[in-house]
Amino acid sequence: MNRPESLKKLKSEEFDICIIGAGASGAGCALDAVLRGYKVALIDKKDFASETSSRSTKLIHGGVRYLEQAFKKLDFAQLKQVRHGLEERHIVLKNAPHLARPLALMTPVASWVEGLYFKIGLQIYDAFATNDTLPKSKWLTKKEVLAKIPTLDSKKLHSGVLYYDGQLDDARYCLAIVQSAAEAGAAVANYMEVSGFGRSPSGKLNAVEAIDTRSGERYAIKAKLVINCTGPFADQIRLLANPALTERLRPSKGVHVVLPAATLNSEYAMLIPKTSDGRVVFAIPFEGATMIGTTDTDYKDVTSEPTLNEEEKRYLADTLNPYLAKPIRLEELKSGFGGLRPLLSADPGKSTKSLVRDHEVETDEKSGLISLLGGKWTTYRLMAKDTIDEADLFFSKTNTCTTDSCILAGGENYSFDLWKKLAVAYKLPDNICQHLTRKYGSRADYIGQLTLDNNSLKDRLLDHLPYIRAEVVYTVREEMAVTLRDFFARRIRLEITGWLETLSALPVVADLMARELGWSDDQKQNEISHYADLIQKFISDAKSA
Incomplete structure (x- = not known):
């Protein structure tokens, strides 16, 4: 590239x-x-x-909501969509094993009737997935649910239905x-x-x-x-x-908020089946944080980037909070992002979520x-x-x-314990090696080799995170990263998990990119100012209604 x-x-x-x-x-x-x-x-x-x-919910799925609508409305188009999704799910998982993996999702329920409803629905969902090896859904007791997601409110919880889909770094x-x-x-x-x-x-x-x-x-x-x-x-x-x-097209805006990992304190995701507008919302562990989404609203001006606002923050928090023992506070927000769905519609009066x-x-x-x-x-x-x-x-x-x-770049000769070989070969900490293998797969070795030529490239971008300087050099040389946002938002994903951390790491990343791309001092400062202003705008938009 x-x-x-x-x-x-x-x-x-x-x-x-x-x-x-x-x-x-x-x-x-x-x-x-x-x-x-x-x-x-x-x-x-x-x-x-x-x-x-790059702004999806990071799920590889057939669509539990589509299945429910298919049966409620006898909508065979929705049913076809579920079938296609589940047929493709195993291919997406198989073709890039470093970037996609199974994800366990819990649906908390408040009564045995509700539990039975979701269990039957998810058994039908399982039945459509005829060609993959993900575990089948289970109806779990209250004690089993709390052992997996300890931050749930035990007083409102009757039980939970566990099922599996896939997760990817989109x-x-x-x-x-x-x-x-x-x-x-x-x-x-x-x-x-x-x-x-x-x-x-x-x-x-x-x-x-x-x-x-x-x-x-x-x-x-x-x-x-x-x-x-x-x-x-x-x-x-x-x-x-x-x-x-x-x-x-009828573009639809969907936003996500990102909160600390302690929000769920779990490797399990959550499907919230009841929302004020009839959607489902997910709370998902991603990159050391908890991502909650998504919304669904009409969006007319596709020329402007959709951003998160106070109303959307409140909607997502109000959707999740009834399930938590300790409600989240909006001040805990680490970041957020919005994206547009390219929905097809011949009926301008139809709601986007339908x-x-x-x-x-x-x-x-x-x-x-x-x-x-x-x-x-x-x-x-x-x-x-x-x-x-x-x-x-x-x-x-x-x-x-x-x-x-077709196994995708980084998936060739990939093994889940590759990080252990990196740790030995390049004397890098375990969490850095685990991060590198999950981002670059079998090509993580190339990043390790860069650190042999220049030991300073082993340095972390931020002390508490696993990203290292060698990644900046590698993504410019091999992955066509040409702007600061390319690196932060799409190569390492830090923009969507922490706005303040992104701002903190900007100077060192800009120095490395400037050296690789031949930026002048003025251009480097312009790149920093432009991107820092953008992040500050995201922070400002999230605080204003």
Whole structure:
């Protein structure tokens, strides 16, 4: 993943397919297409997974809520969505074992009737998962529940139903897909914003006009086929290709708050089945913190980043607090984040929470643009398969999709005890080695090797956290991190687990990135100021209604 080399290819070569948008679906399409033998370009206006794909609830799941709605409303579209999710769940877990793992989720219940209802529902959920090895659901006693999540309020608790889904580091999982596509031959580049299209005499797209927002340089990327994978921004690209098209998306905002790990004091997650607006909310351990989410509200201005506000903080706290012996205080908030769902809707009067998270592949006959619309993280591979199947039709080819068995970057030769070998080889503390193997998989060894050349790269970014300086160097050289936010938000995830810790680590990370990327002193200070102002805005927005 060498950005200058990719930019040279984008400028001088012609591609079979240019994919716009390097979130999970775009990265998935790039990997699938290049494995089918196509010459592929993949670009994004920001960083890889910088929008929806890094701001999920971090779950790999069929959707317990969709299953409930399917039976209550006899909605077979919801049932299909559950089946697809559970079919894909085991593939997502298998293909990147360092970034995805099983997660136990507890549903607290207040009566035996409620417990029976959830037990039956989760047994049906288990029955749909026919091709994986996750444990089946169990109905646990009050004592068993409290042994697993000791912070629950024992006075209100009758029992609990335990079930399993998967958890992933969404941003790094997307990055692993991009890395795998690049290593298979795709030209990939972040910070390439689309400004227009080149067209053939018949009006079909044959080039993507883009601006490198880091340098201001303009590109015309020649491609026989253009695929739009821009999630909640897909209508912008569709209308740029053909202004006569009608809008298809209803973006929905979902936010999460992040609190100290002591909130649950558990490795188990919680599913909260009763909320004031009929959703389900999750409380999940993630990166040494507790993440609570999510909300679901209409969001009109997709050009502005969704942030957390006081009302949303209060909603999530009020949803969780009835289950806890000691209610959380909003002052405990460590961070929070918002994201947009790319929901498909033909009915503007329908609430966003009732919309199915299914996907559709659309081909515009006038421009030739293929757009992948809708969908969710768990089914990214299936979404990509359907899209590249459509590309096969365009090229009059019949290719086999092999992404179900493609082990992603870092997953090759991975073992769960790899961290022990790192500790011995590089004399690093256990918690640092465990962190490195969970973030970089079998490639954690490359980071260890950097510390042999420069012992100071073993130093932690912050004394109480496992992140080290060598990661900054590695992510710039090998993972195309080009801004401070790339590193903090998507390479190590510190932005979403601790705003104040991010601010504390900024100077040392900026020094290392400046050295690697050749920033001048003025540019370094501008990068620090810009990012620090952004974090301060997040803090301010979270405090204001």
